[in-house]
Amino acid sequence: MIADAVTVLLIGAGLFFFVAGTVGFVRFPDVHSRLHALTKADNLGLGLVVLGAALQAPDAATVLKLVLVWLLTLAAAATVAQLLARSALEDGAP
Amino acid sequence: MTATLVYGLAGSVLVGVGLYGFAVRRHLLRQILAFNIIGSGLFLLFGALARRTPDGTSDPVPQAMIITGIVVAFAATALAEALAERYQELTGRTALEEDSKPAPPDEQESELRG
Amino acid sequence: MPASPLILAKRFALFAALWLVLTAGALDGLPFGAAAAAAATWTSHRLLPADRDRLRLHRLPAILPRFLWGSLSGGLDVAARALRPRMPIRPGWVRYRSALPAGLPLVALGGELSLMPGTLAAGTREGDLLLHCLDVGADVVSSVAVEEQRIRGLVAP
Amino acid sequence: MIASAAFDILLCLLIVTVAVGSVAARDLFGAVALYIVYGLLLAIGWVRLGAVDVGLAEGAIGAGLTGVLLLGAAARLKAAPDPPRLRIVPLLLCLAVSLGLGAAVLSLSVPQPGLVPLVQENLAASGVGNPVTAVxxxxxxxxxxxxxxxxxxxxxxxxxxxxDDLWDGRPGAAQRVKRDAVLNTFGRLLPPVGLMVGIYIVWIGAYAPGGAFQAGTVLAAVWLLAIMAGVAEPPPVRRPLWRALLVLGPAVFLLAGLHGTLWGAFMSFAPAKAKTMIMAIEFTLTLSIAVTLAMLVLGRPRRPA
Incomplete structure (x- = not known):
């Protein structure tokens, strides 16, 4: 029961950061600032969703698998952000 | 039951959207995209109807056939894309000629040889 | 290129652990896991020769708390800037001369900085790391120097 | 119940909107980008329909590989002026097709057991626990x-x-990536991890969603990443070993089917041997699918731009 409430709270907070990141993506003035919004806010948002889902996991293996998903997504985000930032820079974005 | 209706109707609409794109847009890449939208719309229609079981489980036979379909659609897309690219190399065009005004036959031949 | 058996063994153990996490330690999966880990170790040696210790993963727990804190404050920071009506951002570029060598160490630093508050890496120019900052007024250089030290502990130059 | 129906309706509206956007997009790149988004949203739809195997295939092949293939095509094909036009007659015809299909869906929405009971009855004899893999x-x-x-x-x-003059070449065009750049480093780190995940997906396919096609796509993707990152080179199309890899899976499949003629009929597996047969087919097929899919994305040998 308490775990369920905490899950709802964590996943709700995670969704809030996804929304905030999307607001930043729409409002920020240039490509690079928008990348900030996506990397930071979504990293935290997904982390909170994973934490909330982990509380519902039946065993430790599922928790580890969820953490693995988060880590792989982080690695992808950190790499893709650098690649996009570089390519936007070479295309002449400010 | 609602899921069958919602996704079945969405699949029906997607087939129409893809058909329209295929009929109206001339660029070969756009036609390939539109064709893929028709295909995935049909898959969705099929998959939604596969969900009509009384207990709400998804029928595995249509699922297997859809997976087969997705893979074959990819193979066809790759072949179509390669043909479109070669067609551009040989003729310089990115769209097939409109049926209503065919190019003169001698011109077509010289383009294909070049 | 001589491969160190110890490093190959470490990599194999890492891939085997990955398999155990994925399969929840299912017994009938173990032979496949062993074969998969062997294939992955060979691939990793082909792509990144196992001649020296590049990752000191045992130091990971030591830097984890700060990384999590950085993720939290980075998310909060960007959410607050995005949601405030006046949108207080001052985007700009900073060049940072890192002592880390090119390749994995510098890319790891760039990746880490891209997840921390206020900074985004865009590769290098003339050996300098190009950093995009959401607020050029903040003291970026000193916080980047701290991150650099942490990466230095984790990724061998 | 209402919340889940609302989610389905919202998702379907989004899917249709993105499809319309892809058809109507002004530039080729935008059309392909929206098509990738469309594929990913469809994958979520498949999960909602309880067809997780299809969701994996749609996300990996329909959105991922098709996306990479068509992004490359968008860069190589000229963008001819092709303004989105509103044509009334085709519009009405397409509307009629959609309405007809929709009417068919409405008339067919009576619960049907379909082939579920038949598959369940025979699942034990199939050698695997995942009904989709069994089929x-x-x-x-x-x-x-x-x-x-x-x-x-x-x-x-x-x-x-x-x-003709390029026939012997390597598929695709040569990639030039700076050593130690971000992509190059990522291309050295990720492939072994992707290899582990790919092998896991074939293995789990016997019990749960997964299988040769989804796993082959993951392997193809990491191989393509290594090629694009400049750390691996695609083999020339003439290399016999690679040609053997292309047909290995279908060949093993065919041999297993012929072996079935001893037991009863072509393509029938004795229940006691079925699991071993299916695993042998799945693993070799994964390898062949991976190589074939990646080579389809790379395309024919091309002149360097």
Missing amino acids: LLNFRGWDTLVESVVLVVALVGVWALAP
């Missing part, structure tokens, strides 16, 4: 065998389009 590799193995051949035939077709 793909045992009950309707014929389809899958022919499909795996179709992939190779499509690749032969793509290669056949190469100009």
Whole structure:
């Protein structure tokens, strides 16, 4: 029961950061600032969703698998952000 | 039951959207995209109807056939894309000629040889 | 290129652990896991020769708390800037001369900085790391120097 | 109940909107980008329909590989002026098709057990626990065998389009990536991890969603990443070893089917041996699918730009 409430709270907070990141993506003035919004806010948002889902996991293996998903997504985000930032820079974005 | 209706109707609409794109847009890449939208719309229609079981489980036979379909659609897309690219190399065009005004036959031949 | 058996063994153990996490330690999966880990170790040696210790993963727990804190404050920071009506951002570029060598160490630093508050890496120019900052007024250089030290502990130059 | 129906309706509206956007987009790149988004949203739809295997295939192949292939095509094909036009007659015809299909859906929405009971009854004899894998590799193995051949035939077709002087070359165009750059480093780190995940997906396919096609796509993707990152080179199309890899899976499949003629009929597996047979087919098929899919994305040998 308490775990369920905490899950709802964590996943709700995670969704809030996804929304905030999307607001930043729409409002920020240039490509690079928008990348900030996506990397930071979504990293935290997904982390909170994973934490909330982990509380519902039946065993430790599922928790580890969820953490693995988060880590792989982080690695992808950190790499893709650098690649996009570089390519936007070479295309002449400010 | 609602899921069958919602996704079945969405699949029906997607087939129409893809058909329209295929009929109206001339660029070969756009036609390939539109064709893929028709295909995935049909898959969705099929998959939604596969969900009509009384207990709400998804029928595995249509699922297997859809997976087969997705893979074959990819193979066809790759072949179509390669043909479109070669067609551009040989003729310089990115769209097939409109049926209503065919190019003169001698011109077509010289383009294909070049 | 001589491969160190110890490093190959470490990599194999890492891939085997990955398999155990994925399969929840299912017994009938173990032979496949062993074969998969062997294939992955060979691939990793082909792509990144196992001649020296590049990752000191045992130091990971030591830097984890700060990384999590950085993720939290980075998310909060960007959410607050995005949601405030006046949108207080001052985007700009900073060049940072890192002592880390090119390749994995510098890319790891760039990746880490891209997840921390206020900074985004865009590769290098003339050996300098190009950093995009959401607020050029903040003291970026000193916080980047701290991150650099942490990466230095984790990724061998 | 209401919340989940609302989610389904919202998702379907989004899927249709993105599809319309892809058809109507002004530039080629935008059309392909929206098509990728469309594929990913469809994958979520498949999960909602309880068809997780299809969701994995749609996300990996329909959105991922098709996306990479068509992004490359958008860069190579000229963007001819092709303004989105509103044509009334085609619009009405397409509307009629959609309405007809929609009416069919409405008239068919009576609960039907379909083939679920039949598959459940025979699942124990199939050798695997995932009903979709049982259908793909045992009950309707014929389809899958022919499909795996179709992939190779499509690749032969793509290669056949190469100009004669390039025939011996490596597929695709040469990649130039700076050593130690971000992509280069990522291309050295990720492939072994992707290899582990790919092998896991074939293995789990016997019990749960997963299988040769999804796993083959993951392997193809990491190989393509290594090629794009400049750390691996695609083999020349003439190399015999690689040609053998292309047909290994279909060949093992065919041999297993012929072995079935001893037991009863072509493509029938004795229940006691079915699991071993299916695993042997799945693993070799994964390898062949991975190589074929990646080579289909790379395309024919091309002149350097």
